[in-house]
Amino acid sequence: MLELRNVSKTFRDLKAVDDVSLKLGSGVVGLVGHNGAGKTTLMQLVATLSRPTAGSILFDGKDIVRNPDAMRRRLGFLPQEFGVYPNLTALECMQYFAALKGVRDPARIRHLLELVNLSEHARRPAASFSGGMRRRLGIAQALLNDPDILIVDEPTAGLDPEERLRFRRLLSELGFGKLVIVSTHIVPDVESIAGRLAIMRKGRLLALETPDAILQRARGQVWQASVDAAEYDALRSRFHVLQAQRQGAQVQLRVAHPGLPVAGAQAVEPTLEEALMAQRYALSEPVAEAA
């Protein structure tokens, strides 16, 4: 469905995307990486907002760099910063985007507003919406043209836990028949819904794997231990500490390390976030190996 071939994007001296190649079919793909890893730039390239400095992007075999409309007609896009016009109601916002996307059926707008639980608020000014409601309105506009590709950038930023769960479920359901690319640096957002994770660091694609594969590789590399507070200070500089919780005079640690880090440490089942950290995927700079 979507293929990137040696795609690079350079802003003056900065290589924001560096020689990325990948092929994606339907399903939810999580695009993860640290801040500044190049996720947003890569999504802008796929969304045809920006043109790559080198390489090509194909959608169903068509070069969308040369023919961006081939993508735009079948694309739904929700950027990280999705504001609303302060003077329009939710319905008017949807009508506006429907016009831009060539959607003529008013029933489609009603259906989508119902889908995202906004039908009761359709005639309210969108500017009065909470952050979660705005995001829902954003996803509704992205779905107006029944897109084959849905790109959402940091979809859960600023949402409360309930909205976040609702959003994840919605994206997961959409991924049954479409390609949904979710960019985030919050790993739990994609942990339960993404079939594959594309991991970026410093503009490069480090891996495109299933979450299970990443977890499998990290097993035996994440340890739990309880150490003295004084000992913790010494350990902190030697090991990649994932979590530390003080409990009286002791510090409960979770550490990423290829071998037994301290006597008495126990190997534990890693979370996906820990697995990524253990494999240095979520760091902008690799951590120096322990002595």
Added chain:
Amino acid sequence: MNALQILALNEVRVRLRRLSTLAALLAVVALCWIAIADPADGITMMVIDKKRVLYTSQALAFGSAHVAGMLLGLAGFYLLRGRVADDLQSGMGAVIGATGASNGLLVLGRWLGGVAYLMLFVLAYLGSTLALHALRGEGPIQLLVYLQTYALMLLPIISYAAGCAVLFDNIGPLVGKRGDLLFFFLWCMQFGALIGVVESPDSVWPMFFDFSGLSVAVNSLREHFETTDFSLGRSAFDPAGPTMVIPAALWTIKAWGIRAATLAMSLLLLAPAALFFHRYSPDRVRPRSARGNRLLALADRMLRPVAIVVRPLPGLAMRVPGFAGEVLAEVALVLSMSPSVALALAAGTVAATVAESGVLPGVMTGAVAVWGVVVCGIVPRDWQNGADAMTGALPGGVVRRYLRQWSASLVLGLPLLIVALRWSADAPVRAVAALAGVLALASAASLLGGLTRGSRLFLALFLFTWYIALNSPKEAALDMVGFNGAASTGSVAAWMLAGCLAWAAGFAHSRRRA
């Protein structure tokens, strides 16, 4: 409705529900009432060959259409501008750019919406003119005459203003204040066509490039009355002197042809607007907060000596206690963000201090224009840069911020205040006029900036008034800071009162937001 209609309707809706629209509508109605003076007061709207033109339908349509054209041709652009900046700021731009809507559809929709929106102002202006005709008219109301004249004079200028707004918004480097200033110069330049027509009666070509239609109108009047001695606006006349009537059939086929061609030319602007549309590509256009950096870096490099002088200001502001320190911090922020403003302030201060007294009106004219362009951005700045909540939560809150920013506007008017000081010995009325004007303009900038959360409404009204004032050197009411030397005690009092009202309204608005 088809896509084009929805896009155009959206443009109208988005703007119609802004407070700036209401303020601009009130300004339009007020201008109409000021322009169509009551002859019983010894002032009239139109004089030809020293004879007062009777207030018939053709005369009122002619005069009001031109005044409306001057205003909407300039203010209309600024009212329509900024849609792309809004889209970028809100993030909607990325969504729009990623849709399948063609450049042509987007451009046409925005242009059509802009024209429709400005037509609402035309209707308001026409309504006010008809009301004044009923009150002060000297002939029957002939609606068809009004509609003909308004269509002939206003359609090309409105289409041009809307076309420029779309074109400038669609070309990355013109999205910001550079585009605003460039348009003002273009607007002024079209009056060159009028000079061309007056000096060379046989020349037709300049009239095609005069979107305001003034040159066509002057040419038509000259063909009828064989004179170029016209005055449009508020002019004194001899009540015992003769009067004259503009014929109902003033417009010739030639005039209609020229205006139709000018209208067609305004549509040509849409071609480059569609061709060069950035489609919100981050490669070509960026939000305000991100956009400023490169320019600032360039300005910093070019104006390094100025930047060095300005650098200690924030530190100094920290050491100055109380409100004065806050005002200094505000001034420091303005100067640090734009070293070119610091350079202009320094140059203006030097010129105001050392220039010969005969040159001071010129110094004042230039200095007030630069100052107006600078201060209109102070109040909306926090909102536009996403710092509104942060600075509103500082001690004293929104109200103190309003007072701080208003005071900073005055401090930045240092060259104007120096000129006022130098005038105070020889021309006290002129000096007070300068003070009253600075106070009124600073208050208006703060009020409109706060109400609209943008700088363009003030900028449009200010530049329009400034330009008209320059061309009406004998009109006391328009002598905004005394640069024409025409201000009277009454006009100074009026400016002072207007300033106080604007200040109080701004203060009340900030208290309501607090």
